[in-house]
Amino acid sequence: MRMLLVIILLGMPLVGQEKKAAPEYMGSAVCQGCHEELFQSFTKSPHYRVETDSKHGFAEKSCESCHGPGSAHAESATPSDIRNPLRLSAPQSNRVCLGCHLNQPSRVGAIRGGHARNQVACTSCHSVHKPKPKDYVTNCGTCHVATLAQFQRPYRHKLQEGGIGCVDCHNPHGRLLTNALRDVSSNEPGCLRCHGDKRGPFAFEHAPMRMEGCSACHESHGSSNPRMLTRPQVAQQCLECHSNLGTNSRTLGGIPPAFHDLANPRIRSCTGCHVKIHGSHVNRTLLR
């Protein structure tokens, strides 16, 4: 009996406490009152269409479409009273964005992409309020620092000059194949978008081109070797595959194509004769 009384007495304050009202939507004009500069920038961003478009159900309350109902924050002006996707965990933050963006073509594969698996939030790369996208070189480079450093090598793709961008080759939203590589047209390797002369198909294919891709021989970001090759000498590049040691492994190209005299510098320049190294239309040994 005494215990029951204690529980009732302790419970009284809770019953007497007024239930905190759920925050309500206030509309973007209220947000603009304090965040004028931010709002003006936002009006030029693609997201501003949410303000005028009824499709998403947030007409005239576009700010709250991401930040949630803002009445509590409007009264207290306290940052903790409103949702800030930048401070949420990546999955929670992404849920906010994917509320609208999930079923769009750029999201295909995103749920299995490297960024999604590694908890990289949409807001890590995208400035939601700003009209212009971030500069993707510095944007990607703040995480992929070592990769960006590879573009300082002498033989490289012209990233800094704007000749090519990270997203020309990679789909940051995800791709199922290695390194989120893009494809061109349907399922051709993305490299062929610019290097169309290597497209083929060739009557005599060089197998690594199709099976392992260009990176079997080339450092795609940058290299200190000419032609962005992984080895400084052509002979070393070729013979590491074309050698018949360890044939138990049943690898392709292991049996040497011929008895070449490697003491002769002419022969060491493999591509001096095998000029169609990416594939030939007419010659089995890629000579023409």
Add this chain to the structure above:
Amino acid sequence: MTPALLALLMAGVLYAQDKPAQEPAKEAPKEAAAEAAKEAPKEEAKPEAAADAAAVERMFEIDLEVGTRWQQNVLGNRDTYRSVVNLGEGVRIMNWDARFHKDEWVATSRGAGWGGDPSEWLNFQFERRKYFRFNADHRNTAYFNALPSFANPLLDRGIYANQRAFDTNRRLTDLQVDFLPGGKFIPFFGYMRDRGFGRGTSLFVADSNEYPVLTNLNDRTNLYRGGLRVEMKRFHATLEQGGIQFNDDQNLVNAGAIAGNRPNPILGQSLFLNNLLQAYAVDGSSIYTKALMTAQPVGWLDVSGGLQYSRPRNDVVYSQQNDGRFVDLDSLLFFNTQSVRLLSAASQPHTTGNLGLELRPFSSFRVMSSFVTDRLKNEPTLGGSPLAERLEWNYNQHQTEAVFEPVTRLTLRGGYRYVWGDGLSRSGQLSPTPAERTELKRHVGLAGAGFRVTDKASLNADVEIARSDRVMFRTSLTDYERVRMRGRYQLLTHLRLYGTVQILNNTNPPVFNRFEFRSHQTALGLQWMPGGGNTVQMTGEYSRAAVKSEMDYLIPQVLQSTLSHYRENTHTLTGMVQWRMAVGWTWQPTLSAGGSMYLTSGTRPTDYYQPMVRLNTPVYSHLDLFAEYRWYGLSQQIYRFEGFRTHQGAVGIRIH
């Protein structure tokens, strides 16, 4: 083209200078005042709000840099300079970024390098919201490559000439228009044209000799595509149909006797090439179909998938007419003229499919699973007869991963990937069979963790451990461990540190060929903007990378085993400091200095420096003058003849 573009942009700038003063005066105040009156009547009146809004609501904005560049004569190897840097002298539109915005209409344009730089690019987007969105990309890329150390058979004789050199251009145009963007049904159409053309030096290969000759390159690709996107609340589908038309008309020509690379006569007879016309006429096409979908049938399940099919094919006419002195090594017969005409064709049906899902049974737990398959088969003919030496490739990958968040700031994940496939390719001339078969079987364990230590610091780790029963090539990674870690820390309000570590170790088991591969990359970066970066901004990155590769191989002529060593120890330093000098209230020149330094030792020691300094001085509210100095220097210990160094200066105006 370039002067016209320049004139257009300059006119645009003048328009931009006038408009901001006029347009907001007659439009924005009206709108802003109405908004202010209608939406926030309870708040205090804001007469200045309308003016502020008007100032920001500029219809047309532009940031344009035009200047002229000059450079000191390149000291050292000019061909290497052109292969690596290739920036020239003259007037350039260094870069621009323009935006027009009025009501539902938005147009943006960005670009750089116009006027002769090796990488000229332009992007233009034009949109009327809800009605259409047009995007155009255009790039002109000059590709020059002439490096005497590359595959040069005459290097031992002191002849520094690249026999596989190119001076070509590539022009890429990519257009796409979407109708009814933001709606549920979005038809779209696209066109891409890719053209490469230019000249170079290539080799005409005859029995026992090869001759460096002039080559003319000309390839063209036209891609047409169209389709429909359906975007519903819980479902999306994209259907796309496209076609490619492809031509390649490379030819090699020569007039006048040349001796070729073979220094010695055969049976007392010297071989030489007199006249040559070798031509390829490649006529190719492809159709493709692409179907993609994503769906969220219930709140705890995401599904996505795609099916892509293409069938590229081509017909080739190869012709060769040459005269000189040649030998047929099989019969040891000498001959003076040769005429060859070959017809070939190839078709390569290629199917790619994928299916994936993400299950979220609990808010802190999810499972991701995916399956990918990629299959192609080459069907070649030569002279109308099918070839047995075809290529086939089947690749499959299945991956399942579970992600668990035990606490808000910690994410753990683990999973398994199985990769398998098989392939068929023609074998070498000494092989007893015309084709070789290979298989791929790889088991990969996956693990990872993400830890947000505080709002200011986070750490991410990713581990892969693979074991393979079969691989496709001797150079394929077999038993490897890969570790990647990334972290960032907001040390002070305006000081941010970030870094990465990547390690990859591969060791082949004894049944495979010996292949030891070790690589690691460590990189650290900082961004420092004291006081919000109003006076000083600084960014810097340092990267250290090392590669060690050892693989055994067989020297063909003596059939002796030896080791292929490759070493690379690299230090890369990049940085930029920007200092806005507070000389007066209105005149604040900005000095920027930085650049990059790349030093590597090992198999091919190389030093490459790219420092720069730039001064930007405002002379009017929207007009700056700039002056820039850059230095490029490349040196390679083993190939000293390929080094170069040069100074470059540039001056110009920036309008913003």
